[in-house]
Amino acid sequence: MILKKIFEKLKPTFSKGGKLGMFSSTFEAFESFVFVPDTVAKRKGSHVHDCIDSKRTMSVVIIALMPAMLFGMWNAGYQHFLSTGEAVSFIDTFFYGFLKVLPLIVVSYVVGLAIEFASAQIRGHEVNEGYLVTGMLIPLIMPVDVPLWILTLAVIFAVVIGKEIFGGTGMNIWNPALLARAFVFFAYPSKISGDKIWIAGLENAQSVADGFSGATPLSYAAANEIDKLPDTVNMFLGIMPGSIGETSTVAILLGAAVLIFTGIASWKIMVSTAVGALFVGFLANTFGGTPYLEMPAWQHLLMGGFAFGAVFMATDPVTSSQTEAGKWIYGFLIGVVAIVIRLFNPGFPEGMMMAILLMNTFAPLIDHCVVQSNVKKRLKRKSVI
């Protein structure tokens, strides 16, 4: 273990009083990234100790995101070559998308981690791990063609205004990754809505193949052109235009399986979100009116960012409800609000981002109500006896 020896050797230099003592939190961040920290929480009060720490938790989420990311890379290349009408091999397709997506991921991590490390140094805190996941989520919910400087601004906004102001990881009210998307959505709407931006190189394309349009299923649906939707198999596999990581329901379900199996994300939230969406979908089917309202409710689960949001965004342990009953209510309302926005708001074709941010805001209130009703119930029981 050469690595271990290097860390042991460097430790005194970076500890308090050492030559580079001011960078102690940076050192510690790297050490505990490579090795499990050698300290445990003090045995005080009624803690339950788990061998997994938050860095390991974050790593599992990253692993769960891998299928969606790899598929997103391939899909970025596939959609590009579909738009130009070229036929290329699988490897070329993937590699094209890889080169398109990689800069986004690199920029997201470099900018975000720079802010995290700087603010940890200023405050004298340990560096928080939260950005490991946020940094991966942000590129996956962006259009592949988003300019890097806009991404940089979005990351700065999300990390500084969304997280550090509230006190860093674990204290934020809203999901930082969604906040980054919301920033781009409102600040630079032309870069995140419309039908030219979901496919690499389409905006400035010289020639586009006959009959090709870059519209996403949601924009067809919002225009009531249900017959133009891709067939269900393609929507399920994710072979359609959209944000990088959100298109493939299969890849997202793989990630969901990892998250549920390791017990990191709450299956209750995922299930109740889907139930909420289906509920509004069935209501719309029952009353009908336009082709979009009559579209089968389950198709909503395959379109746009619904699956990605339900699995990776809504379940964020920091911003979701903490109580078990609260999780059901929280998830259900996300599903309801998302589909209501999709169906009844002409301004926004996709409602998942708004729905999750809105319910993030209400999550503490839901928890409060659940706890209070529980308190009341128990008081009542006591007075009977």
Next chain:
Amino acid sequence: MSSNNGLKVFTTPFNNGNPVTVLVLGVCSALAVTVKLQPAIVMALSVTVVTGFSNLIISFMRNTIPNSIRIIVQLLVIAALVILVNEVLKAYVYDVSKQLSVYVGLIITNCILMGRLEAFALGNKPIPSFVDGIANGMGYGMILIIVAFIRELLGSGTLFGMQIIPESWYAANGGFYLNNGLIILPPMALIILGCIIWVHRSINKDLQDK
């Protein structure tokens, strides 16, 4: 702030007693009229005039106003002044007056006015009251102008309606730049205001909570 030392009365509203960043008054209009610099400056001047003269008039009358109806008297004075200001704006800067629309009338409800009347003019002589009113109006205007500067520059690429960010930078002309649409929206004005308060408090140690 009860000290009648003229200089101190004048400088407090620019730092430790700033009506917007410290007392957090008048925030509503700070969000509403700061999309462009020109209306913001006109608004700042109007509020300065109204705070100054309402302080002066109420201070003259402070010993004769019955305590139980003082709020009504104060409102009457403010309302009369605001109507005057509104008429002047309509006569001389009609375009800006159109842009400001109801916000000129809403100066009446600006908390800074009533706050200064209650906190200062009712207990001090006319001249210091006048200085206090003018200084508070200017302290408010200063924040308004900073916010409007940032919002107009980043949101529209202009200052006083003149193009500052080169046209050739814009994506429409083959460049890369886009105006930030979020800055135009009121939530971002609130965030900018928050950032100003943040900067102000990190510089001024007196304001930091223990």
